[in-house]
Amino acid sequence: MSALHNTTDIPDEVRARHTELCRELDDHSYRYYLGKPVISDAEYDTLMGELRGIEDSYPQLVTQDSPTQKVGAPISVDFAEVEHLVRMESLGNAFDTEELNAWADRASAEVPVDAYLCELKIDGLAVDLVYERGRLVRAATRGDGRVGEDITLNVRTIDAVPEQLDESVRPAPELLEVRGEVFLPVKEFGELNERITATGEHTPFANPRNAAAGSLRQKDPRVTATRPLSMIVHGVGAYSPASDGVAFTSQSQAYTLLGEWGLPLSDRYRVVDSMAKVRDYVDHYRANRHEPAYEIDGIVIKVDDFGLQRRLGSTSRAPRWAIAYKYPPEEVTTRLVDIKVGVGRTGRVTPYGVMEPVVVAGSEVEFATLHNAQEVARKGVLIGDVVTLRKAGDVIPEIVGPVVERRDGSEREFEMPTHCPECGTELGQQKEGDVDLRCPNARSCPGQLRERVAFIAGRKALDIEALGYVAATALTQPLEPADPPLRDEGDLFDLTVDQLLPIRTHVLDPDTTEPKSDPKTGEPKVVSFFANLKGEPKKTVEKLFEQLEEAKSKPLWRVLVALSIRHVGPRAAEDLARHFRSMDAIRQASEEELAAVDGIGPTIAASIREWFAVDWHAEIVRKWAAAGVRMEDDAPEHGSDLLADVTVVVTGGLEGFTRDSAKEVIAERGGRATSSVSKKTGFVVAGESPGSKYDKAVKLGVPILDEAGFRVLLDEGADAALARRLNPEPEPDEEPAGDQGQAGE
Structure with a gap:
């Protein structure tokens, strides 16, 4: 055997470097595959070139597992069997x-x-x-x-x-x-x-x-x-x-x-x-x-x-x-009285169970989700069944399945309706292969419009506290003597007091969208929501208009969320707003340009293009803009990339920021505000009563900032915040320590 192929002739330092390069390149390939690269393509190519050079000189080091032999190969998990070093025991x-x-x-x-x-x-x-x-x-x-x-x-x-x-x-x-x-x-x-x-x-x-x-x-x-x-x-x-x-x-x-x-x-x-x-x-x-x-x-x-x-x-x-x-499982049994359907803001029609009220996880439950008709069939539940019900934390109660042995023959199968329960429009699939049925009457269906208006008011969107579910119902539900003032959500910021005063509405249960009954008559309860007995505006009307005015100045990402574009939640909206900075730029961007934005991808990009292609959707944006709703974010004072790739967790109360406003100023500077602390967290901002996130940051060695340090981070960036944390300036009324001062801790 020649010296070239004799494995004993490979210097130890070469063998060690080969092993290190293989491991490092595998790691970078994996991160690139996940869409989270940590080095540039040029740096990757340099490392790969070094590895090829070693393998050219020592071909006996080449194996099928070498990165030189599997460049571009898809990464997948094959669930191979592995033996634990020490047996994992079960507990009694x-x-x-x-x-x-x-x-x-x-x-x-x-x-x-x-x-x-x-x-x-x-x-x-x-x-x-x-x-x-x-x-x-x-x-x-x-x-x-x-x-x-x-x-x-x-x-x-x-x-x-x-x-x-x-x-x-x-x-x-x-x-x-x-x-x-x-x-x-x-x-x-x-x-x-x-x-x-x-x-x-x-x-x-x-x-x-x-x-x-x-x-x-x-x-x-x-x-x-x-x-x-x-x-x-x-x-x-x-x-x-x-x-x-x-x-x-x-x-x-x-x-x-x-x-x-x-x-x-x-x-x-x-x-x-x-x-x-x-x-x-x-x-x-x-x-x-x-x-x-x-x-x-x-x-x-x-x-x-x-x-x-x-x-x-x-x-x-x-x-x-x-x-x-x-602990005993949090499951109970009760009678499934009926299965009804509700329509959501995207038109999705969802079956839900109506049950004899029962207490589970400390609260009384009368309704539970069943997701879709296929799920009803998969679980095998019949109307009239005794069913097992489960509720965990704040998760919506769920029907687990029927207690088959308690059937008496009176049970009947559920039939998914063919028409929308709110507007009567024939239901259908939005695209071939969908498991859900949807109401295509997106603009005029009272149920969809009510849910969209209620969503606009939610904390994830424009956060309008006075526009609760009952108010959203009143603004969208056709009921004599007046038609609802909202044809669609585009009219929301043009409302007048005179439009509101005549409105009478059913009070709907938000879990079922069914009218609540008057305890005296048993009939659906009807109220005058915006006017008092004298026909004058209630105090809530003034509050509603004040908050609608405040909502106009909310940042662009919240406006995007409020439009109910399918797949565009807060995180995607923040990414879009940070990249394009205006509604016009988003509307005019091609599908390819949208998909290229970090965190967006082709599915969300296609959904955005489809949404803006609908005339009445574009009209909503036009009406909101004409009413003064913010459609463009100001260029950040310190540049949109000041906190690029920096993850920040805010915990405890801050004097100068709410939790949401802190998230917004972080996002405006290109950072990411998350809710959990890990080794990858850049900074934890600790206010009053910070709780367990502070403790975890201490354990993991994550830099912790007070509110003053947070402001340095926002104004000057991560390096300045770290420097201040390590070398805090004395308060103005403090004397600098002299020679007689105590040694620093």
Whole structure:
């Protein structure tokens, strides 16, 4: 064999550089695939050229996995089986205090337990992460506890999961295997389902756990990257410390170290010294189950000391040193009295169940979504069935399915109507293959117009508090003696007091859009919404006109949201406003120009072009502009890219900003305002009573700014804000420290 092909002749430094380049180029290819590149094409080409040069000189280093052999290949997840380094055990369950006490008695009879760690049992998907010398090399599902499926590429899209451990406090271990729960926060779950139902992509997810599991099992990591997944670490498997590292001695001490390395931890775990305090913790979250941002189904209690854990050991199925206290599921049964349909602001007609009222998750529920006719058929529910109902946090109540054994033969099938329940127009698919039926009478359908006007008033749009659901109904519902003053939302800013005073309206239930009944007569309740008994304007009328006037000066992105363009939510609207800065520029942009905007893409671009192509849509914009609604953002004083690529989280109360106005000034400067803290967060702005986001920023080492620092960030940029944070100027009335001053901390 020639020296050229003898692997023993490759210098160690060349072999090491080849390995480093392969890893780095794979990482950059992956980020480019996700649409989140961190280097330029030229820099990428330079690295690739260096790798080709090494492989030309040492062809024995070339393998099919080399980046030189797979440039441009699609990235996908194949869910290959992988074996966990240490088995992932299941937990035993306790369903009442007696079973919990029995577990504690068994443990304390064998070892002297003086500390228990209590933490929330997140209802998510268990995941195993492996780090080698601080770098994430593998992520896998739990599987059967010994073998799971490789989901590394998908887990790498989760912001909370660090790809490289933070070594600023102590060196990363040689090997670290950690376990945790991937979940979808309840609020984000609701927003995800809203997007899914609005686009008709597929059936909405049943619950946050299913959404998390479905997101992690996407073949295309780009899909996973669009889902707002998060993760919390709650255990350790294999562990080999660095040469100067420390051993884990307890669960709580391990959490401290994991937090120093930047791994995501709960801020709600507690170490307590008695079972009485364990029961207090269990009782607290039983009563405050929906306090966390994610769903929980119980509490996990662990013996804190690792030495005691080893002495207690495990059964064939579960550790003896831990137990899960399970809360009863938040499901109830009730009678499905009827299935009706409602029409939304985009014309989508949605079935919903009308049930005998029942209390679930602490509130009385009478209505629940059924999404679409296919979902009704899939669940197999009949009108008259006894059904199982579930409600989690603030998520809309959902019918899980029928209790078939309680049928008596009187039940009947639901038939999806063929015509709109609000205007009588024949329903149809917006495009071939849609699972949803829509009312095509977009402009004149009273139901669609009512929902659009109510949406305009919402916090995500123009935030007009006086224009609530009843007012939106009054302005759009035809009812004698006067026709409604709004032909479409284009007339909203031209309203007059004289138009409002004659209006009488039904009071509709916002959950069902059905008129509420008068308790005395049983007939639909009719009220004069804008006039008092003397026929004079109510105080709410003055407030409405004041707020309509204020709404005219709202930033461009809010106006875009208020137009109800399909797929254009707040984030897309912010991206559009930041790029084009005027409604005219957006209206005149080609589909290709729109799609090229960061965060937009072809689907949203096509939707925008379709919307502006409709004459009465364009007329809405013309009328609003004529009425004085802001159609162009001023050029930012410091340039629109001052905070480009900077992510900012605002927490706590600020004296000079509301939460929304803080988001707006960040966006005006090209930054992104998000709600969760991760290692990738640029700054956390902490006002009064900042809460857990402040604590997480401290743990992760994210720069924290007060309000004065925030203003520096907005005026001068990230470097100036960092400099001020590190070297704050003395207050005007302070004396600079002299030679006798105390040494700085």
